[in-house]
Amino acid sequence: MYLGIAEEEDRKLAESWKADADGILVFTGLFSAAVAALLAISIQDIRPNPQDTSAFYLANIYQLVANANGSNVTISSSLSNPSTSFSPPNWAVWVNSLWFLSLAISITCALLATFLQQWARRYTKITQPRYGPHKRARIRAFFAEGVEKLHLPLAVDALPTLVHVSLFLFFAGLLVFLFNINHTAFTIVVWWVGLCIAVYICITVMPIFRHDSPYYAPLSRS
Template identity: 60%
Template sequence: MSEITHGDPERGNNPEGNQALPAPNQPSQVESNFGDSSGPLFSIYSKTAEEEDNKNAERWKNDADGILIFTGLFSAAVATLLGVTVQDLRPNSQDTSAFYLGNIYGVLADPNATRPSIPSPVAKPPPFSPPRYAVWVNSLWFLSLVMSLSCALWATSLHQWARRYIRVTQPARCSPEKRARIRAFFADGVDKMHMPWAVEGLPALLHLSLFLFFGGLVIFLFNVDREVFLCVVSWIGLFSMVYGLITLLPLIRQDSPYYSPLSILTWFSYASIRYVAFKVLVSTTRRYSSIATWQRYCGLMYRYRGWMLGGVEKKAEETASELSSKIDVGILDWTISALGDDDSLERFIEAIPGFFNSKLVEDLREHLTTDIRGRLFFALDGFLDRTLSSNSVIDSVKLRRLDMSLNAMNLIPVSHVWSVLTNILFYHWDHVPLWHLGAIAMIDLLLSMRKA
């Protein structure tokens, strides 16, 4: 007779006998890693961050590639010239030979000269001293070469940093919460260690090495040939003026696409000086000025502090916000000109009512010029003409496009609305499926006719 074995009350009826089953209300390890309710939000964060990180890493790599190409060519040119000028820093054996040959010739040239009974000591050449200009030229060019090679090493390291950042923050097999936290941890390190500043500092160092080379070239040519010197220094002077203008242009016009690596330093100095000045005013005028004046100084102080920390982009955001009405009109105009196919135009026309009624878009109708209104008319007229005359567009699409076009014309002060309605009533009336035309479309049609 077989013996019945009862399970251990502490272990339950587990056939293995050595592993406890999880409690009914306690999630398993797999569920806690991949089935937790926080997983969707972590996944959204990781996906969005992955797109941004890939763009930043690609931009860093592209900058590094361009710098590597330039430093390779530039370093080769500087090294070639240094091979010529470095000879001026050390004694030349030919000069020593020429000195002794000159002395021998002086003795042998006059056979009637009396010879002293005691031979005079052998004359020695004067101690060698390199020309001062040669010291300056080689110092500037060697420094330029070393800085250029340092930029190449820096650019190579930038490639490695970008690849490591992507590899660490985007592991292949990892739970959503772990991947998101790792990315947030390293992204915080990138911000705190000022990684963007390191990327921006690389071109600045390369530009500095180029100007050091220009300085050495000017000194070298000044001591070689004055005509060549004048030609080269004229171009360097013109280039320096243009470079200075490009550097200062973002301070004058924030929408300028031109800037140099020194523009960031120039803007930082400009904003810092103003920030310190108004900070001093806030501290000194608190007791002696009115509250309104003191508050205005405080506002300017914090404004320049934002410029100092946010760079030129911060000032550009403020300027764009102040000119939002004109910029919105430009956005509307550019969108009309850029869209070509009817599907894109349909989405554009459908978005017009929301754009004009938005609280973020102010005084749009007042800034619409006659040219923009004319382009709107031609876009609407051509869109409706192609839609209503096409046999490949079904009736429901025709009605939808007609309805949204009439809604757009109700909001846009188009002076040629009557022409659009005339084309519909007299040329495309047979193509309009009136038996499906809703009441809203008919009302919009009457309103448009009344406005015209």
């Protein structure tokens, strides 16, 4: 009787872990691709323009050749060495920092999700060995206690929280980026992000006031 109930609970627990991991892997894969695509554009703002560098060295070569021929040629002050005079704007540094951090967290979540899948398979395997009922019950109780003591359910619940943190960091970087690119686009997006944040807060706090609420967020406390 005990083993039957325990095996059913373990099976449901492992399936829920796998389902959470699958969802996180799909989301982080798509999300990371989107962030990486934007980073390929925004990273140009924090490093010198290769065309400016080429123009600087070509101008120096031209000056050397002209001076060797007796001509007095000077380089325009606007063609200073980009490698020494370049300083990225603060907003570009913030945007890239937020997006790189968001990407790093997203990839970390994907890695942890793959670990979670492996842990779920291993837990199912080791808690249902081919032994006698008494020994199987002792093994199951031993590993179930380990799951509780090592706070594995808490670690599983923390994964969606990290995904949400990654998403919020991306939104923050996006708003900074659009604010310095186009104010109309910034206004439209900031309204949408504000609406999403308001809905997220409502979903988070709703279980506190409505215990029958089906809505739930990682930070909810029911």
